[in-house]
Amino acid sequence: MNIRALAAKAVYDVLERGVSLSVALPEQQTRVANGKDKGLLAEICYGVMRHLPQLDKQISDCLSKPLKGKQRIVHQLLLVGCYQLYFTRIPAHAAISETAEACRQLGFENLVKVVNGVLRNIQRNQAPLAEDNDTLRFNMPGWIVKSLKTAYPDNWQEIIEQSHQRPPMWLRNNALRQSRDEYLALLEQAEVAASAGQSPQSILLESPTDVAQLPGFFEGHASVQDGAAQWAATLLEPQDGEQLLDACAAPGGKTCHILELAPKASLVAVDFDDKRLKRVKENLTRLNLNAEVIHGDASDIDSWWQGDKFDRILLDAPCSATGVIRRHPDIKWLRKAKDIEELAALQSKILDHCWQWLKPGGTLLYATCSIMPQENRDQINAFLARTADATLDTLPQSAAGETGWQILPGQQQMDGFYYARLRKQA
Secondary structure, eight states: OOHHHHHHHHHHHHHHHOOOHHHHHHHHHTTOOOHHHHHHHHHHHHHHHHTHHHHHHHHHHHOSSOOOGGGHHHHHHHHHHHHHHHHOOSOHHHHHHHHHHHHHHTTOGGGHHHHHHHHHHHHHHOOOOOOSSHHHHHTSOHHHHHHHHHHOTTTHHHHHHHHTSOOOOEEEEOTTTOOHHHHHHHHHHTTOOEEEOSSTTEEEESSOOOGGGSTTGGGTSEEEOOTTTTHHHHHHOOOTTOEEEEETOTTOHHHHHHHHHOTTSEEEEEESOHHHHHHHHHHHHHTTOOOEEEEOOTTOGGGTOOSOOEEEEEEEOOOOOGGGTTTOTTHHHHOOHHHHHHHHHHHHHHHHHHHHTEEEEEEEEEEESOOOGGGTHHHHHHHHHHOTTEEEOOOTTSOTTOSSEEEOTTGGGOOOEEEEEEEEOO
């Protein structure tokens, strides 16, 4: 099956079945042997997600009647073809012929002429992509645009623009193996251009690189982790000998970073998603680190933990992930406006419960990869108002008068993230 057919299947899974692209894409990539073809498949799928409203409008305007039911995958295939014509250097004749062939491979021989005709019509007219409303202009759901206008009246357009950029690749140096300067020297020897980031172990690559080209990667000398996410373990300030909890731990990047900073701490890593815990275990094994990995609910710790309370808790709460749209553009189409209120309620529940399991004098670091105030600033303000023994640490990075630290997409080339550090009175 050719690349366009596989791309259509991945896009179909996201838009019609609600599967995340991080699941749908790898499933289709397993059917491709060539690394270059895998890259093209990813480029097309991510591109369609980034420009979906404009591509969809262009396709819909060219169809005499909408494709429904089982034929919806042909609509997704047309999105794939349209993306190639507008945003890639693939010759138009090749993009059209390969997309038409994909239609045949998907079992819709009767619609090959339709696919061919629509794409040739688009190529012939070369009409600019529509910008009739905010959704089309910004390739972003209207509810997100509205939310950002309200929350960030001075820079909402810049936030949207940054959310459409291709993300850089960050590494986290493993301080148990070498200093960051030593690893930067190893990267230079390997002819991988890189520079030090703001957090203590962060390294920004000049361009994305296959991990197989990174010195000692499979031996645990470094990990791939965005610069914003790397602040979690640093701000938690874990110490050897402490009892620690990483609530909502999967896929385990922060779990491992905590242990790199405090290898003699006792760390419990819990997550509600049993399948994603496999990634936690794989990361721990590669880095030769030890944690107690538990499949459980962070809002019901009593059901799976009978040990002592924790000195420190990292709560990387379930969230809208609106801060990482540049890495996961499908989030724009999988999230709905009502999700924000529901997620805020869940975050509140988990936060209150984790607080009960924090020792007096202990520290809880609340984190999300969201840029929505309801999940961040408002969440923490409400918690402080109802929790008498909680105080907020002023982080050095926080803006004056702000509750916590809101990182916006693209700030210091990082993802959008939020941190608030809470102390429990002794």
